[in-house]
Amino acid sequence: MPLLQVRNITKVFGALIALRDVSFEVNRSEILGLIGPNGAGKSTLFNVISGFHHPDKGKILFKDTQITGLRVDRIAGMGIGRIFQEPTLFMQETVFENVFSGLHRHYREPAWKAFLHTRAANREEAASKKKAAEILEFMDLAAMRDELAANLPHGHQRSLAIAIALACEPELLLLDEPVTGMNPSETAVMSDKIRQIRERGITVLIVEHDMRAVMSLCDRIIVLNLGEKLVEGTPDRIKNDQRVIEAYLGKQVI
Amino acid sequence: MAKNMSPGLFIQLIVNALTIGSIYILMVLGLDIILRGTKILNFAHGQLYALGAYIMFLFFQTLKLDFTLSLILSGVALALVGALSYLGVFAILNRRFTVSSTFSYRLLLSAMASVGLMMILQQGTLLCFGTQELGILSPFPQILEVGDTRISLSRLVIIFLSVAICIILYLMMYRTSFGKLLRAVSYDPEAVTLQGVNTFWIFVACFALGSGLAGLAGGIIAPLFSITPSMGQNIIFITFLVLLVGGIGSYRGTIAGGLLIGLLLSFGFQFLGSAAELIVFMLVIVILIFRPGGLLGEAAE
Amino acid sequence: MKLPNSLKTDRVTRYKWIAIIIVLIALIVLPLCIESNYIKHLLIMACIGAILGMTFSLLFSSGLITLGAAAFYAVGAYSSTVLVMNAGLSFWAALPLTLVFTAILALGFGAVFVRNAGVAFVIITLIFAQVVVLAAAQADFLGGWGGIMGIPRPNPVGTVNFAAKTDYYYLILAMLLLVVLIYNALYSSRIGRAWRAIKLSPKLAGTLGINEYRYRLLAFVIGSTTAALAGCFYAHYSQNITPGAFGGWLSIYVQLYAVLGGLEFYILGPAIGAVVMTFVPEYLRIVKEWEPIITGVILLVVILFFPGGILGTLKNPPALSLNKFHSLYNRLVTGKKRDSNS
Structure with missing residues (x-):
């Protein structure tokens, strides 16, 4: 059973058709790439999947359950995590506090017990602190744990955003442009990280512009253009597909 | 509300409503x-x-x-x-x-x-x-x-x-x-x-x-x-109220809200006396239950 | 209070506890050292102000700016009065009933109010505060504009019969400490962390599974109930209440306590702000005419030049004044604002 099923999604903003009848599936443990020229609708698709926008037509199934039209936090609670294109962090908190906040949804003890600071609740908190530290280690951010998020360089902010998303323990992770603007060595490091994330059992859906990263990282690629799905397939197939090349070249002329 | 209202009074109340309503509209704009x-x-x-x-x-x-x-x-x-x-x-x-x-x-x-x-x-x-x-x-x-x-x-x-x-x-x-x-x-x-x-x-x-x-x-x-x-104090309350009812960010909502509040207050004061303000305020809260963003404003989610 | 810093050393924590104990002892011993009833009155009012200010900060900790503290303060005062005077209950029985009643009211209204974002919420709570005042004024059984007089003192507990201001002081102090304990427990739990997440970035908080609406509603209900607690006390302390005492200005002053003390300090800030705003005007007996202007100017000076409030400025002393003059000159000469903000 595919982890995520996107069926006939259409999203319109006034006169602009952002997504038109888009359908595809995401299988467990795969790294799926979503590419397309600017304005193709990639970010809109992410917003629809994670619940920030509700589609006008179509439905989305996550683990065979309908998630179309659910609230953002409901969808997140079901196991879908995401990062945003712009650095979206708790700027006034430290790196550690940022990731610690991400662990919110996995507490077993109810909130009122947390308020009373019962022994069980306190134990859970301590365990969470350990988990947060471990995630920081994984994303190579441990050295900066007491830095304010606002003071981090851009690349580390990106890593922090991913770390926060990982803290939710998602089954599906939506990465919006994780390596855009990075130099080749940074890109290689991040790509490696993404592979490690997959090895932890997390399915990854990536929107990216960096072609090389996408080609080397993704098992499959879906190409969007002007809101419609153009083609999907393995990197090799996509690389040489005439329609894809035209779509990109056509856009350059702007 | 008195049902047997003379047409003369009715027109006067309408004119009054338009008068204060238009002032509220200017203020809220x-x-x-x-x-x-x-x-x-x-x-x-x-x-x-x-x-x-x-x-x-x-x-x-x-x-x-x-x-x-x-x-x-x-x-x-x-x-x-x-x-x-x-x-x-x-x-x-x-x-x-x-x-x-x-x-x-x-x-x-x-x-x-x-x-x-x-x-x-x-x-x-x-x-x-x-x-x-x-x-x-x-x-x-x-x-x-x-x-x-x-x-x-x-x-x-x-x-x-x-x-x-x-x-x-x-x-x-x-x-x-x-x-x-x-x-x-x-x-x-x-x-x-x-x-x-x-x-x-x-x-x-x-x-x-x-x-x-x-x-x-x-x-x-x-x-x-x-x-x-004290006219400044008095008007700012109603201005906020109209802004809220009409919806923040909608000019059309502002006009609708201003006229609505004008009508409510004009007729309200005539028939309900000093309780009018209270009733109008409460009515607005009720409206907000059904239209969280105001009548025509950007809905709050 | 700030969230516990993961890097706090034991020595700092020990100093903190010592400071807390010293302050507690001072607070408890204080009325015994003071003769003047008037000063005791100010102390009591400062405590009430501190509680109200903390309710504001509670909502602010989740990103809500409320002008409705006065509303529930009034609800508490009137409810308790009615329960004691009309229903014949003792103050101590009326108190929990009032709190329950207010909580239900806050839940009902809050469910509507919290749906409205930022600016709308400010306005709607302001309107609500007016509604409460007007309703109290219109209702005859609540005494109309004249209010209710002769509200009885709280029923005696042991030897304490609330004839002396000191008795009241210990009661409000106990209430204040209770509020501090509860709020601190909230802030240091994951509830407080969720509030902070919502305040800093509602978007990000949503993707972490935090239900913004529910947490904000929780803050609203807790804050409103706390304000009612203060209202209960106030009714039986001043022994008469009028709708005018709960007007719109009160909510603004409550905000002022929090801003003056320091917005980042959810508990200490309002406490310090309330103390300053209660005592300082008494000692600066300025010509009545100029008072609003002076208050306005002070407000502006604090916000423009010391937005961190008293505690914030102590924590992060501002850069040398050279900076200020430089930017002033910059603006005058080039007519351009030095960018980097909004």
């Missing part, structure tokens, strides 16, 4: 322009209205200038006050904010700063003009007789002036490039900065325009109602 452009909720807005009335008194009654001229001067004077208040207070405040300042932080501090401004303006007006009620001899004292009803010309003039100002405002906001800039800034200030435009002066313009509207509203109403030191 001014407040909305400032809010949408600069994201500042200006509590001093009501005081600017009062100041407009006092300055109208100064020009028209004391200096005996022509009515239209006095009105225009009142509007300009208040536009100046508004611009100065931005330059002197809010521009400095903006410096305190960083990229990571949260929306609620900015909102709170700028609102509190406007409260401080309001206190200063209120007391300043009191000290300058004294505490007694002032009155302006209306240049339109005539009463029209239409069948059974008697409508004062002043009210019609107020309605007419308000409509005229609204039309001019509409033309300015939608037909001139200046207006387009103002609207763009409320939508996406960053994009405007990227285009090379200095948003700083646009914010000043927002304040000038919004405050000018408040001043005009005060100047227009001055010949009809008495000018009191």
